[in-house]
Amino acid sequence: MQLAYKELNQGITCIETYYRRPQLASCYMMEDTGEVAFIDTGTAHTVPLILELLEKKGLAPEAVKYVMPTHVHLDHAGGTGQMMAAFPNATLIIHPHGARHMISPEKIIAGATAVYGEETFKEDYGELLSVDEKRVIEAGESHEVTLGNRKIVCLDTPGHARHHLCFWDEKSRGFFTGDTFGIAYPEFTTSRGSFPFLPSTPVQFDPEAWHQTLDRLMSYDPQRMYLTHYCAIEVTEAFAAALHQQIDDYVAIAKQADPANRYEEIHAGLTNYFQGRAKAHGCALSEAEVNDLLSLDLGLCAQGLEVWLQRQEKN
Numbered sequence: 444m445q446l447a448y449k450e451l452n453q454g455i456t457c458i459e460t461y462y463r464r465p466q467l468a469s470c471y472m473m474e475d476t477g478e479v480a481f482i483d484t485g486t487a488h489t490v491p492l493i494l495e496l497l498e499k500k501g502l503a504p505e506a507v508k509y510v511m512p513t514h515v516h517l518d519h520a521g522g523t524g525q526m527m528a529a530f531p532n533a534t535l536i537i538h539p540h541g542a543r544h545m546i547s548p549e550k551i552i553a554g555a556t557a558v559y560g561e562e563t564f565k566e567d568y569g570e571l572l573s574v575d576e577k578r579v580i581e582a583g584e585s586h587e588v589t590l591g592n593r594k595i596v597c598l599d600t601p602g603h604a605r606h607h608l609c610f611w612d613e614k615s616r617g618f619f620t621g622d623t624f625g626i627a628y629p630e631f632t633t634s635r636g637s638f639p640f641l642p643s644t645p646v647q648f649d650p651e652a653w654h655q656t657l658d659r660l661m662s663y664d665p666q667r668m669y670l671t672h673y674c675a676i677e678v679t680e681a682f683a684a685a686l687h688q689q690i691d692d693y694v695a696i697a698k699q700a701d702p703a704n705r706y707e708e709i710h711a712g713l714t715n716y717f718q719g720r721a722k723a724h725g726c727a728l729s730e731a732e733v734n735d736l737l738s739l740d741l742g743l744c745a746q747g748l749e750v751w752l753q754r755q756e757k758n
């Protein structure tokens with residue numbers, strides 16, 4: 444893996460994490476007056492690249508003040524333990540619902556190993572290291588972080604996950620949105636702009652909360668969103684409206700599925716849906732390319748909707 448990154452505005456750098464394939468997942472470095480924060484971490488495999496980047500910029504590991512995963516899904520927070528070990532002055536900023544999983548990662552290790560198997564887990568994530576709880580700040584709604592001369596504000600943003608924070612950076616008028624403002628893979632970008640994709644990943648998809656969260660984010664009048672998947676996008680009303688629409692369309696697709704064959708039907712429904720949307724967006728990709736680029740997400744989204752339906756039925 445070779446260090447790959449893109450300089451954005453206002454001291455923000457977007458870094459390729461090499462999770463699964465290039466241009467699938469990124470993480471961000473923010474620098475202000477010699478102080479550094481990392482927002483999302485990639486996985487353990489990403490951390491050597493992060494150290495290389497710091498060195499290249501002439502910054503010491505001691506300059507890192509914060510490690511800030513948006514939430515504890517492993518494409519966002521998998522490298523946290525290694526980063527905290529490498530940065531002696533760093534504090535971990537994490538949602539209160541996510542903190543215990545960073546201090547004692549056994550439960551996420553068991554969960555992810557059950558889904559992916561031990562070998563794939565190692566290949567994708569390496570090792571998950573625990574973080575000393577004395578170095579953890581449980582950051583809830585409105586928690587403020589100071590980095591150099593700038594202020595970063597945490598928003599509690601359920602919808603994708605209950606342990607999800609979005610970080611508002613006043614200086615660049617942008618949010619670091621993790622998965623909350625959707626996914627936009629560069630391969631799908633056309634003259635119509637970025638292509639929105641809503642990740643209803645298991646196990647905490649919450650349609651009502653997500654609608655409210657999107658409205659809250661947009662109420663700040665953000666100029667750009669720093670997506671984890673993948674890199675920064677300019678914010679448009681159309682992109683936000685498409686995410687709202689997808690929440691409702693996912694619910695409809697899930698509810699239409701025959702309970703006897705639920706996962707398969709939801710998966711087929713979503714595949715069909717995004718084939719149509721990609722065409723309508725003017726993507727030049729073939730059907731096979733669309734399926735290939737979205738294959739991981741379509742599987743996770745179908746699982747997430749299945750879990751959501753089961754929860755609805757239980758209540």
Ligand SMILES: [Zn+2]
Pocket residue numbers: 516518519621622671672
């Ligand atoms: Zn993600």
